[in-house]
Amino acid sequence: MLFDIPIWKIVVDAYFVWVLAIFLVKFVISNKRMLSIAISFLFVYLIAYVANLLDLLVSGPILAYLAQWMPVLMIVIMAPDIRRSLEIVWKADARSDILVMGSERTKLCIVDAAIFLSSQKIGALMTIEKHNTLDQYAERAIMMNSEVSKEVLINIFTPNTPLHDGAVIIRGDSILCAGAYFVLSDNENFDKTMGSRHRAGLGISEITDSMTIIVSEETGHISIAIEGIMLKINDRDKLMEYVNMFMK
């Protein structure tokens, strides 16, 4: 007995709390945007606690009220992200535990395909997966599981073919799927003239650690989106440099 409670009850209680805690931690940490919001909320809770501790007359009740409504606010603001994070937590990761990035041949194929598509002004969206799984997007797309090759990538993005719309997801040395749709970025600083392809590329880079190569249909310009930043790439060497840096 501990504090008049049977030990076994405390152990079972601790186990249940631990299971819930693992779920909560994985749920929050699996999505960068969720994590960022969760940290902001934690900060507000901390301020509310300090205000309560100091018994502040005005800010105390306001912050307490805010802290009370924070979970509801989070659900309303983050609904799509919550859904995706839940999917990640529930489902087993289809990848092996060891991260394998693409080989030199894969890098060359991706860069060559991007350069060719750019020269022909064919729009393209190629997302290279890293640590964060993109399974939840691949499941809704056309599964391919084919080896990465310049010809296949060009063929996928050829206009008026069934797979040309949407993104290709590359995992290691293989094309996981084509025709994947991502959540568009709502970044206000982003150039308003950029199309939805660029917004999709930026959107996926904001919530995962992937890198996306975007080829503009209108101008043929190549951009890469990584960690919520969009960079314009002028030449092949620079693109190769970024791909090498990302896939090392």
Place this chain on the structure above:
Amino acid sequence: MKRIFYLFIEPLKAFANRNFAEKLSTIYNKNKWIAYVLSIILTIVVLFLAYIIPNL
């Protein structure tokens, strides 16, 4: 000095600009076991608040 002033004027913005989520996410991606350690810490804190504090 400027950073301290900025922290004083706009603490929420200064806090948000530190990119904690990005750093935490990177650390977690490299060390997946961190989720288990964090959950153990969380469990201990919750149990401490539920069992120890009321009986102090």
